[in-house]
Amino acid sequence: DIQLTQSPSFLSASVGDRVTITCRASQGIYPYLAWYQQKSGKAPKLLIYGASTLQSGVPSRFSGSGSGTEFTLTISSLQPEDFATYYCQQLTSLPPYTFGQGTKLESK
Amino acid sequence: QVQLQESGPGLVKPSQTLSLTCTVSGGSISTYYWNWIRQPPGKGLEWIGYFHSSGRSFYNPSLKGRATLSVDTSENQFSLILDSLTAADTAVYYCARERCTLGTCYFDFWGQGILVTVSS
Numbered sequence: 001d002i003q004l005t006q007s008p009s010f011l012s013a014s015v016g017d018r019v020t021i022t023c024r025a026s027q028g029i030y031p032y033l034a035w036y037q038q039k040s041g042k043a044p045k046l047l048i049y050g051a052s053t054l055q056s057g058v059p060s061r062f063s064g065s066g067s068g069t070e071f072t073l074t075i076s077s078l079q080p081e082d083f084a085t086y087y088c089q090q091l092t093s094l095p096p097y098t099f100g101q102g103t104k105l106e107s108k
Numbered sequence: 109q110v111q112l113q114e115s116g117p118g119l120v121k122p123s124q125t126l127s128l129t130c131t132v133s134g135g136s137i138s139t140y141y142w143n144w145i146r147q148p149p150g151k152g153l154e155w156i157g158y159f160h161s162s163g164r165s166f167y168n169p170s171l172k173g174r175a176t177l178s179v180d181t182s183e184n185q186f187s188l189i190l191d192s193l194t195a196a197d198t199a200v201y202y203c204a205r206e207r208c209t210l211g212t213c214y215f216d217f218w219g220q221g222i223l224v225t226v227s228s
C-alpha cells in the first residue's frame with residue numbers, strides 16, 4: 001500500500017499568516033493527489049485535486065503544488081474560517097486509496 | 109447539485125452485521141465510482157472500498173473480506189454491508205462520489221456521515 005505522511009501533525013497560526021502543509025508519499029503518485037478540509041462534525045470538503053487544481057468555489061488563497069512523492073498545500077493568508085483539519089489523499093489506479101494522518105490547524 | 113445521504117442503524121451489537129445505504133440525488137449513479145470511507149471518533153479517515161455500476165469493485169485489504177458493496181441503479185442508491193463487527197468498527201461512515209477527469213481522480217461530493225456505534 002502507498003503510505004502518506006503529513007507534516008506537521010499540528011500547526012498553530014494566526015489570521016493573515018501564510019501556512020504550508022506537506023504530504024510525502026512512499027512512492028510516486030502524481031497527479032493522483034487531493035487535499036480536503038474537515039471541520040469538526042462535518043464531512044471532508046474537496047479543496048485541491050490533481051495536486052494543483054483548485055476545486056470550483058474554493059477561495060484562491062488555497063493552492064497546491066508538487067510532483068513525484070512530495071506535495072504541499074499552501075494557504076496564502078489565513079482566514080478565521082480556515083482553522084480545521086486538512087488531509088491529503090492518493091487515488092492512484094492501484095487501490096487501496098489512502099489518506100494522510102491529518103494536520104490540525106489551530107489558532108495561535 | 110448532487111447530494112448524498114447515508115442511512116442505517118446508529119447502534120449495532122458486536123458480532124452482528126452492519127448495513128448502510130447511501131441515497132444519491134441530483135445525478136445518476138450509473139456513471140461514477142461510489143466509495144465508502146469511515147472515521148473512528150477523534151481519528152483519521154480510512155477508505156473502505158468502491159463500487160461501480162459496471163460491477164467493478166475494490167476493497168481495502170485491512171477489512172479482511174468483511175465488507176461487501178453494491179449499487180441499486182433503479183433506486184439510485186449504493187450500499188455497504190460489514191460483518192463480524194467489533195468495537196473497532198465504531199466510526200462515522202461516509203459515502204462519497206469519485207470523479208475522474210483531466211487524468212486524475214478525487215472525491216467531489218460527500219454525504220454528511222452517519223455515526224455507527226458497536227456496543228452490546
